[in-house]
Amino acid sequence: MSLFNLDTQNNDLDSKITAGLERLSQVFKVLLWEKAKEHQLSPIQIQLLIFIANHSSDLSTISYMAQEFGLTKPTISDAIKTLEQKKLVTKRNDKQDTRSYRVVLTQKGKNLVADCSKYPDTLSEIVAGIDADDKQILWKVIVMFIEQMSNAGIIAVQRMCYNCNHYSQQNGKPFCMLLNKQLYANDIRLDCPEFESLS
Ligand code: SF4
Structure with a gap:
């Protein structure tokens, strides 16, 4: 029986825990969506900006970020293209491999990340307590x-x-x-x- 069946869920602790985790995952989605809407970006665009800001540029390649977020390379590439059009990121050619490039934040991108990174703050306050x-x-x-x-x-x-x-x-x-x-x-x-x- 599915854990979403309320009889199953309410009589089984394992099902309650799994359903609770599902509920918590929704909280992240909602908070991220709110921040994305505020800046007229998509959730993945916000996540990419935060990732780039907090990791070595070696990891800020299309291939690596596709793996990181479990998405296809064209999806990541499209999101980066939009961020580039909005002047939030720029591409830096890889010296070793001229066909590949790394994505870096512009000053405008860095300023935006400072605010976007606050999206889980409500949860951080609960954890602190x-x-x-x-x-x-x-x-x-x-x-x-x-x-x-x-x-x-x-x-x-x-x-x-x-x-x-x-x-x-x-x-x-x-x-x-x-x-x-x-x-x-x-x-x-x-x-x-x-x-x-x-x-
Ligand atoms: S084991 Fe590896 S991941 Fe863990 S702290 Fe050491 S270097 Fe970092």
Whole structure:
């Protein structure tokens, strides 16, 4: 029986948790849509601007961003074209491969990102108010979810510790060989600038 069937959902904790996660995913969509409307952009255009602003230019290629957002290269390319027309981004040719280019923000793009990045602020305020012990539990569960979804291929690109070449176990405990430190639950990164792919 589907978890959306209310008899199933209301009598089964697993179904309630899954339905609750679905509800939470809607919250992000709604908040992102509101911000996108405010700036007359689409949600993916906002997400691309935020991604470009917060990652190395090596990752700001059409191919990588298509993988990151689980979309096709033409879709990303079209979104970038619109952002370019709006003078929010510009293309920088790759010195090694002249057929390819990286996308960088213009000053106008940087100014816009400063405001767009605030779209999850309502949720951040709620998280800030959660009890410290509950927060630790929540974080562990979130990391476990993301790790399992990444392993199942549902999330395409993850620059997190468990997929990183620098990740190891020392005395049975998670350890980062690059930072040379034990990784406690709070140290596990979802999106690490020093991440190095296993493959
Ligand atoms: S380099 Fe970053 S992603 Fe890799 S194990 Fe260390 S902290 Fe984690």
